[in-house]
Amino acid sequence: MGRFADRTAVVTGGAGGIGREVCAALAAEGARVAVVDVDEAAVESTVGVLTGPAEGFVVDVRDPQAVAALMQDVHEQLGGPHVLVTLAGGSLGTPRDLAEIGPADVDLVVDVNVKGTFYCCQSVVPFMVEAGGGAIVTTSSIGGRQPSPVTGVPYATSKAAVVGLTKRLAREVGGRGVRVNAVAPGLFLTGRLQQMYDAMAEAERREVLDAIPLDRFPEIREAVDPILFLASDEASYITGVVLDVNGGRFMPL
Numbered sequence: 001m002g003r004f005a006d007r008t009a010v011v012t013g014g015a016g017g018i019g020r021e022v023c024a025a026l027a028a029e030g031a032r033v034a035v036v037d038v039d040e041a042a043v044e045s046t047v048g049v050l051t052g053p054a055e056g057f058v059v060d061v062r063d064p065q066a067v068a069a070l071m072q073d074v075h076e077q078l079g080g081p082h083v084l085v086t087l088a089g090g091s092l093g094t095p096r097d098l099a100e101i102g103p104a105d106v107d108l109v110v111d112v113n114v115k116g117t118f119y120c121c122q123s124v125v126p127f128m129v130e131a132g133g134g135a136i137v138t139t140s141s142i143g144g145r146q147p148s149p150v151t152g153v154p155y156a157t158s159k160a161a162v163v164g165l166t167k168r169l170a171r172e173v174g175g176r177g178v179r180v181n182a183v184a185p186g187l188f189l190t191g192r193l194q195q196m197y198d199a200m201a202e203a204e205r206r207e208v209l210d211a212i213p214l215d216r217f218p219e220i221r222e223a224v225d226p227i228l229f230l231a232s233d234e235a236s237y238i239t240g241v242v243l244d245v246n247g248g249r250f251m252p253l
């Protein structure tokens with residue numbers, strides 16, 4: 001049955017490039033999966049290909065009331081939740097370069113990546129405690145771990161904030177059986193990231209590729225497997241860590 005038999009997993013951004021694959025992998029390992037995203041058509045198509053029990057939820061993670069209702073609905077329809085993976089986020093189509101960034105861009109990036117992650121975590125914790133424990137995997141980024149030429153200042157700010165959120169939350173809820181860890185992916189060329197990468201100057205593109213010791217871009221599976229590891233009992237004594245998944249491009253000591 002796999003590592004997630006009899007568990008319910010909520011995946012925000014679950015209809016996105018990485019999210020879809022995370023949902024599929026969780027379902028293949030026995031989880032009941034709640035696919036959460038603002039893209040209704042993509043939610044439907046994602047749920048449609050999942051093996052096992054799955055429900056789609058069209059929810060904007062920026063809305064705390066909607067997020068609280070989401071967790072209650074998931075609890076009633078699928079049980080748990082025992083696992084939360086927060087992938088909703090990104091640069092969200094906002095400009096990279098400083099002079100082009102407006103206040104609405106800053107709000108969007110911070111609201112989805114930081115506040116959205118917070119609301120989801122805050123709402124899910126009581127259900128995890130009631131279920132006897134749980135695991136949260138948040139999503140930072142190499143852009144929040146070191147200055148990256150691919151994404152802009154608001155994105156870097158928000159993904160660094162996710163690290164602080166993750167560690168502080170892990171400190172608070174560990175005693176109640178809830179683990180909280182982050183993944184910080186390097187550059188995975190999902191749809192929008194491919195466009196951003198293609199739009200970069202040749203020298204910037206070379207800077208990125210030359211800085212990857214493994215000397216190649218990753219497959220999506222190589223982000224999915226670390227997320228499932230942190231969400232599973234294999235990581236039962238791991239909390240408050242950031243798992244850098246970047247081919248060695250950033251190596252903190």
Ligand SMILES: NC(=O)c1ccc[n+]([C@@H]2O[C@H](COP(=O)([O-])OP(=O)(O)OC[C@H]3O[C@@H](n4cnc5c(N)ncnc54)[C@H](O)[C@@H]3O)[C@@H](O)[C@H]2O)c1
Nearest residue numbers: 013015016017018038060061088089090141185187188190
């Ligand atoms: N792809 C990469 O190289 C990379 C690298 C580092 C970090 N990340 C992070 O991983 C996560 C997923 O990235 P991806 O490449 O799959 O991106 P993606 O754009 O394919 O997926 C993001 C999903 O989030 C959804 N979403 C956006 N705003 C939302 C909101 N307010 N409420 C609910 N859902 C919302 C989108 O509809 C989309 O389906 C993001 O947080 C991103 O910042 C990605």
